[in-house]
Amino acid sequence: MYLPSFNLEGKLAVVTGSTKGIGRAIALAYAEAGANVILISRTETELLRVKSEIEAYGRKAYTICSDVKDYSYIIEQVDFIIGQTPIDIWVNNAGMNIRSEALDVTEDEWDRIVDINMKSSFFLAQAAAKRMKNYKQGKIINISSVGGHVALPTGVVYAMTKSALIQMTKNLAMECGKYGINVNAIGPWYFPTSLTEKLLEDKQYVSDILSRTPLNRLGKLEELAGTAVFLGSEASNYITGQTIFVDGGMTIYGF
Numbered sequence: 001m002y003l004p005s006f007n008l009e010g011k012l013a014v015v016t017g018s019t020k021g022i023g024r025a026i027a028l029a030y031a032e033a034g035a036n037v038i039l040i041s042r043t044e045t046e047l048l049r050v051k052s053e054i055e056a057y058g059r060k061a062y063t064i065c066s067d068v069k070d071y072s073y074i075i076e077q078v079d080f081i082i083g084q085t086p087i088d089i090w091v092n093n094a095g096m097n098i099r100s101e102a103l104d105v106t107e108d109e110w111d112r113i114v115d116i117n118m119k120s121s122f123f124l125a126q127a128a129a130k131r132m133k134n135y136k137q138g139k140i141i142n143i144s145s146v147g148g149h150v151a152l153p154t155g156v157v158y159a160m161t162k163s164a165l166i167q168m169t170k171n172l173a174m175e176c177g178k179y180g181i182n183v184n185a186i187g188p189w190y191f192p193t194s195l196t197e198k199l200l201e202d203k204q205y206v207s208d209i210l211s212r213t214p215l216n217r218l219g220k221l222e223e224l225a226g227t228a229v230f231l232g233s234e235a236s237n238y239i240t241g242q243t244i245f246v247d248g249g250m251t252i253y254g255f
């Protein structure tokens with residue numbers, strides 16, 4: 001057999017920040033590939049909307065209405081939902097940005113971005129790994145950014161947190177490989193979501209983005225979700241510690 005399974009039939013995935021944008025696309029792609037999904041975000045109505053979308057695929061969906069910075073509460077809720085069943089895939093997707101010049105960054109901005117993008121992602125990944133270890137298998141996927149690999153004008157603190165996720169992915173992969181856990185990251189370039197809506201309304205900014213993008217277009221959410229399905233499936237069982245940049249070629253374009 002040379003075609004490993006991309007099928008997620010019967011698997012359970014947890015996706016943080018899964019009611020909009022990239023997280024919702026990943027959650028729906030997982031459901032389409034056969035997985036049941038635990039959705040996490042701060043807005044109950046949006047959680048219930050995406051829950052219905054997942055159930056329309058004939059899959060089970062569970063909701064946890066919480067900020068990822070309340071990661072202890074989230075883990076309690078996940079444990080209540082899963083009981084004695086495994087978590088197969090954990091996607092640390094929730095993230096935020098406060099875009100300011102390095103010389104203007106305040107401590108409050110630092111704390112808010114670092115808490116969500118880095119601290120919550122680490123402790124949620126740690127909790128996922130502790131549970132996956134008991135089943136000697138699991139896939140942890142961290143959503144970084146090309147902004148964690150090259151310098152972008154979208155904020156140094158955000159960039160630092162996204163770069164930290166790339167390194168966290170490598171260290172967790174190194175330590176958790178013996179438990180059969182794969183840890184990888186995805187580094188998106190620009191995708192049209194509510195996080196980037198304002199930026200992408202600026203025609204000059206979009207032109208600047210495209211001038212650095214060999215495929216000369218923004219990404220489509222389904223193109224990113226496909227990478228998440230691959231990394232959540234058996235097809236990626238021998239891949240760990242890697243960051244896959246879904247970027248239209250931007251990170252290799254050294255013009």
Ligand SMILES: NC(=O)C1=CN([C@@H]2O[C@H](COP(=O)(O)OP(=O)(O)OC[C@H]3O[C@@H](n4cnc5c(N)ncnc54)[C@H](OP(=O)(O)O)[C@@H]3O)[C@@H](O)[C@H]2O)C=CC1
Pocket residue numbers: 016017018019020021022023024040041042043046066067068069093094095096116143144145146187188189190191192193194195196
């Ligand atoms: N869009 C892009 O071009 C790129 C995005 N990324 C990264 O991808 C990830 C998703 O981004 P994107 O889809 O654009 O973002 P959106 O803002 O469009 O969606 C974010 C999702 O996460 C939820 N969320 C936001 N903050 C929190 C929080 N503190 N706790 C729990 N849930 C939260 C939101 O729901 P609610 O507000 O109701 O909680 C929503 O479901 C982020 O980590 C971002 O850094 C990386 C590179 C490019």
Ligand SMILES: C[C@H](O)[C@@H]1OC(=O)[C@H](O)[C@@H]1O
Pocket residue numbers: 096097099145146147152154158188189190195196
């Ligand atoms: C590509 C970047 O990550 C992009 O820049 C921003 O300011 C947004 O936060 C996106 O994540």
